[in-house]
Amino acid sequence: MTRGFFALLGLVLAAGIAALYWGTDGFRVVTSEGARELAVERSPRAVPDVALFDQNGHAFTLADYRGHTVLVDFIYTRCPTICSVNGDDFQRVLTRLQKNTGDRKIDLLSISFDPANDGLPALQLYGDRFGAEAPRWRIAVPADRHGLAALLKTFGVVVIPDGWGGFVHNSAVYLVDAQGRLVRILDPDASEQLAVATERVAAQ
Amino acid sequence: MTMAATATRSAISPRAAVLAYLAVSGIVLLLMMLLGLTMRLAQAQWINVQPDFFYVVMTMHGAGMVGIAGLSGAAVMWHFVRRHVPVSTAIFLTNLVFFLIGAVLILGAGFIGGFGAGWTFLFPLPAHSGSLWSPNAAASYLVGLMVIGVGFLLLHLDIARGILSVYGGLGAALGVKQAFGLAPEKDGPPPAVTASTMVLIVNILGILFGAAVLVVSLVNLYVPSFTFSALVAKNMIYFFGHVFINATIYMAVIAVYEILPVYTHRKWKTNWAFYLAWVLSTVFVLTVYTHHLLMDFAMPTWALVAGQLISWLSGLPVLLVTAFGTLTIVYRSGLKWNPAAALVFLGVAGWSIGVIPAIADGTIAVNSVMHNTQWVPGHFHTYLLLGMIAMVIGFMTYLTNPQPRYGFAWLGFWLYLGGGIIFVLAFLLAGSESVPRRYAVHVAKWLPYDRMGSVGAALAITGVLILVARFFAGMRAAAYAEDPT
Amino acid sequence: MNTRFMSSRLVAATGLWAILWFAPLRLALERDMAVHMIVQLPLLACVGYLLAVALRRHEPHWIAQGDWLGIPGLLLVIFATSFWMLPRMLDAALADPLIDLVKFLSLPLLVGLPLGLSWRRMPLLGRAFVWANFIPKLGAIGGLYLAAPTRLCAYYRLDQQAVAGWALIAVAVALGATWFVVVFVGWPAADGEAAQTCRAPQEAA
Numbered sequence: 001m002t003r004g005f006f007a008l009l010g011l012v013l014a015a016g017i018a019a020l021y022w023g024t025d026g027f028r029v030v031t032s033e034g035a036r037e038l039a040v041e042r043s044p045r046a047v048p049d050v051a052l053f054d055q056n057g058h059a060f061t062l063a064d065y066r067g068h069t070v071l072v073d074f075i076y077t078r079c080p081t082i083c084s085v086n087g088d089d090f091q092r093v094l095t096r097l098q099k100n101t102g103d104r105k106i107d108l109l110s111i112s113f114d115p116a117n118d119g120l121p122a123l124q125l126y127g128d129r130f131g132a133e134a135p136r137w138r139i140a141v142p143a144d145r146h147g148l149a150a151l152l153k154t155f156g157v158v159v160i161p162d163g164w165g166g167f168v169h170n171s172a173v174y175l176v177d178a179q180g181r182l183v184r185i186l187d188p189d190a191s192e193q194l195a196v197a198t199e200r201v202a203a204q
Numbered sequence: 205m206t207m208a209a210t211a212t213r214s215a216i217s218p219r220a221a222v223l224a225y226l227a228v229s230g231i232v233l234l235l236m237m238l239l240g241l242t243m244r245l246a247q248a249q250w251i252n253v254q255p256d257f258f259y260v261v262m263t264m265h266g267a268g269m270v271g272i273a274g275l276s277g278a279a280v281m282w283h284f285v286r287r288h289v290p291v292s293t294a295i296f297l298t299n300l301v302f303f304l305i306g307a308v309l310i311l312g313a314g315f316i317g318g319f320g321a322g323w324t325f326l327f328p329l330p331a332h333s334g335s336l337w338s339p340n341a342a343a344s345y346l347v348g349l350m351v352i353g354v355g356f357l358l359l360h361l362d363i364a365r366g367i368l369s370v371y372g373g374l375g376a377a378l379g380v381k382q383a384f385g386l387a388p389e390k391d392g393p394p395p396a397v398t399a400s401t402m403v404l405i406v407n408i409l410g411i412l413f414g415a416a417v418l419v420v421s422l423v424n425l426y427v428p429s430f431t432f433s434a435l436v437a438k439n440m441i442y443f444f445g446h447v448f449i450n451a452t453i454y455m456a457v458i459a460v461y462e463i464l465p466v467y468t469h470r471k472w473k474t475n476w477a478f479y480l481a482w483v484l485s486t487v488f489v490l491t492v493y494t495h496h497l498l499m500d501f502a503m504p505t506w507a508l509v510a511g512q513l514i515s516w517l518s519g520l521p522v523l524l525v526t527a528f529g530t531l532t533i534v535y536r537s538g539l540k541w542n543p544a545a546a547l548v549f550l551g552v553a554g555w556s557i558g559v560i561p562a563i564a565d566g567t568i569a570v571n572s573v574m575h576n577t578q579w580v581p582g583h584f585h586t587y588l589l590l591g592m593i594a595m596v597i598g599f600m601t602y603l604t605n606p607q608p609r610y611g612f613a614w615l616g617f618w619l620y621l622g623g624g625i626i627f628v629l630a631f632l633l634a635g636s637e638s639v640p641r642r643y644a645v646h647v648a649k650w651l652p653y654d655r656m657g658s659v660g661a662a663l664a665i666t667g668v669l670i671l672v673a674r675f676f677a678g679m680r681a682a683a684y685a686e687d688p689t
Numbered sequence: 690m691n692t693r694f695m696s697s698r699l700v701a702a703t704g705l706w707a708i709l710w711f712a713p714l715r716l717a718l719e720r721d722m723a724v725h726m727i728v729q730l731p732l733l734a735c736v737g738y739l740l741a742v743a744l745r746r747h748e749p750h751w752i753a754q755g756d757w758l759g760i761p762g763l764l765l766v767i768f769a770t771s772f773w774m775l776p777r778m779l780d781a782a783l784a785d786p787l788i789d790l791v792k793f794l795s796l797p798l799l800v801g802l803p804l805g806l807s808w809r810r811m812p813l814l815g816r817a818f819v820w821a822n823f824i825p826k827l828g829a830i831g832g833l834y835l836a837a838p839t840r841l842c843a844y845y846r847l848d849q850q851a852v853a854g855w856a857l858i859a860v861a862v863a864l865g866a867t868w869f870v871v872v873f874v875g876w877p878a879a880d881g882e883a884a885q886t887c888r889a890p891q892e893a894a
């Protein structure tokens with residue numbers, strides 16, 4: 001062993017482990033999806049007050065939801081896969097929440113990120129498919145591009161073309177509390193956990 | 205072609221290093237045998253063991269035994285291949301250190317963490333403990349295996365480096381040309397080199413697959429969203445596990461090639477058939493693992509058929525030339541039997557006999573009935589306990605020159621042989637009555653076999669205890685002695 | 690090693706770097722996961738390797754001395770490559786040009802350069818050991834990508850991820866087969882220059 005070997009080795013080890021620690025948020029996440037969930041859980045973020053309109057053509061803003069707990073998901077109505085799964089999950093959650101919480105104020109909001117295709121008729125059709133009725137469950141689209149961009153950024157939604165004219169996007173359900181803060185990012189497939197987390201936030 | 209080991213700065217002599225390997229192996233062997241006895245006593249309902257602890261014991265016994273089989277096999281191989289190619293004592297010792305670190309991690313996983321997924325850690329079982337053990341215990345086990353794998357990899361690569369520096373290519377070191385009559389037999393490599401080369405080829409590949417699947421299992425443990433095809437993982441684990449355990453016997457058999465000539469004053473004959481056998485077995489061992497998958501209907505038919513044929517044939521070539529060579533070298537040699545010669549001779553016999561049930565097991569018709577019965581531990585305990593381990597103890601006895609206390613050694617030998625036979629027969633008999641393997645609790649009908657096995661095991665352990673104790677008594681002197689010639 | 694040689698390597702290194710950074714090509718290579726991982730990242734490492742070849746003579750003494758058997762240098766390479774293997778880092782590089790720049794600097798300087806400096810200090814055994822660890826891990830990561838039911842990178846589709854998985858496995862198998870054949874048939878340069886055999890595939894990768 002040569003002089004300076006241990007010093008160099010120690011340096012590399014320390015720097016390397018520190019970098020990996022930082023890169024995985026303390027060895028907890030390896031994907032950006034995981035990082036996003038963890039970041040939101042640790043420090044809830046305020047959602048921007050964006051203007052949208054829903055399947056009935058009503059204009060509203062996110063600020064209108066103050067005092068309500070909202071479950072948000074992002075969709076595009078032509079979606080053949082995840083979005084309809086999400087729609088089903090939402091339906092199930094809705095039924096369950098209605099049973100358990102009576103009229104405690106929990107709302108659902110599906111936001112389309114495809115304003116070019118999702119006009120009023122498309123929103124209506126999607127809403128009918130899953131029996132969504134505003135204002136309890138709104139199918140909405142942002143009123144302008146800036147609003148959409150702000151939403152995608154805050155919620156951390158990444159939308160990429162799927163190569164077949166549609167989109168691929170991270171599917172998740174976003175829980176916004178009564179103060180208008182994004183507090184949890186949840187797995188839509190685990191509807192049990194989803195409902196439990198929602199009830200807990202709503203009860204606060 | 206003989207040459208001294210490359211100069212290393214390690215203060216420990218190569219001979220002392222080999223003795224250190226054997227000392228560790230001897231102690232762990234005895235401890236693991238006691239764990240084995242614990243299982244048999246529990247199944248016999250002579251002692252009371254909680255089922256979850258039974259599986260911890262079973263996992264530790266399996267991992268520990270496979271581990272020391274590899275360790276002691278490596279000692280045999282290194283000791284003899286060193287006579288022909290340059291190898292590093294420092295690397296040899298590094299492997300021992302890695303082994304000990306890995307062993308601590310594995311024992312911790314079992315006896316502190318309660319890990320009991322079986323030594324083959326079949327994916328994704330380590331992550332599904334039903335809260336019997338934590339991910340950390342599973343990780344400790346997997347990392348322990350990985351550390352041991354790293355040590356063995358280093359050792360194998362170093363021996364490969366040594367062999368390549370003398371023979372240029374592994375093909376030449378295996379004796380491929382001699383096998384096909386393309387070069388004169390007398391120019392062929394010595395048997396220790398041929399056998400080591402085969403071990404290096406199969407084990408390095410096996411360890412690489414094992415490392416890959418360990419990485420996958422570890423990632424899955426902590427990031428469950430990363431999954432993996434369970435069938436592919438199983439293939440890889442069995443490839444690694446089967447190759448590794450098979451290779452231990454090919455390492456240990458070098459002791460037969462080197463020790464019998466000493467006592468019979470004859471040379472071990474290396475003709476074209478000898479080389480051909482090793483070449484064939486190399487190819488077969490690499491494919492024999494498919495026989496573990498005979499029960500997997502997900503595998504395509506051709507793989508099943510190939511697996512069946514190959515498991516009939518895999519070890520046979522080497523076994524045949526070795527058994528034949530052993531008989532011819534001993535026959536009318538005027539050999540005066542001593543415990544060392546008797547042990548390596550027993551090793552060849554145990555190996556040969558142990559393969560017969562293996563072949564029966566490899567036949568699909570029997571496989572679907574037998575594969576999960578005690579027939580299986582019956583067959584592998586025969587060729588491991590009475591084959592592989594016999595060769596290793598023979599080597600230990602050979603190094604620690606048995607002269608002074610022959611009588612004592614003979615007592616150990618007969619206890620070990622007699623007890624061992626009773627012990628493996630109990631497994632085989634129970635297996636043919638369809639008693640399942642890996643059951644912590646046995647029904648009353650099976651108890652006679654379990655009790656017979658327990659008695660046999662206790663006798664065998666006493667015998668091994670005597671032989672190992674003898675080794676320790678002679679170890680100091682052996683460190684400065686020369687090999688008997 | 691004369692100055693002409695040195696400067697030609699330096700020019701090659703910076704030229705390669707600049708071409709890779711050139712926006713249309715950069716975006717094109719990053720559009721597909723497999724190409725990103727198997728073409729762009731290794732080429733960036735190559736830039737650093739070229740740098741190392743050019744600057745070898747000027748290596749600071751403390752590095753040359755402390756880098757015993759090339760171990761610290763190789764460890765650095767392992768850490769840096771592991772870091773850029775984290776799916777979220779690939780994502781971050783796509784989302785943020787600044788992070789992409791960090792990638793463009795760290796892969797040459799923390800992977801290629803130390804590799805070029807440390808590799809020749811490694812004894813044969815060490816090199817073989819590195820290969821023996823690198824190949825199965827490449828395959829394992831490929832297998833994980835292939836089997837993951839969900840997308841690991843927000844910017845890549847599931848089918849791209851599967852292609853990347855297969856590509857990694859293919860590279861691993863190719864490297865492993867080459868290695869095996871070389872060792873089995875013979876060490877082509879058994880007389881002293883065995884180092885060459887190890888370096889050649891390294892540069893190709």
Ligand code: HEM
Nearest residue numbers: 237240241243244266269273322323588589641642643661
């Ligand atoms: C006196 C000595 C020994 C005793 C009493 C013993 C006992 C046992 C018992 C009771 C089992 C469980 C059988 C079952 O499935 O029901 C077992 C499994 C096993 N033994 Fe031994 N054994 C001994 C020696 C050895 C040796 C020398 C080796 C290898 C070198 C070995 C390797 C194994 C392995 C690999 C398993 C499989 C564990 C599993 O199924 O996961 N044993 N042994």
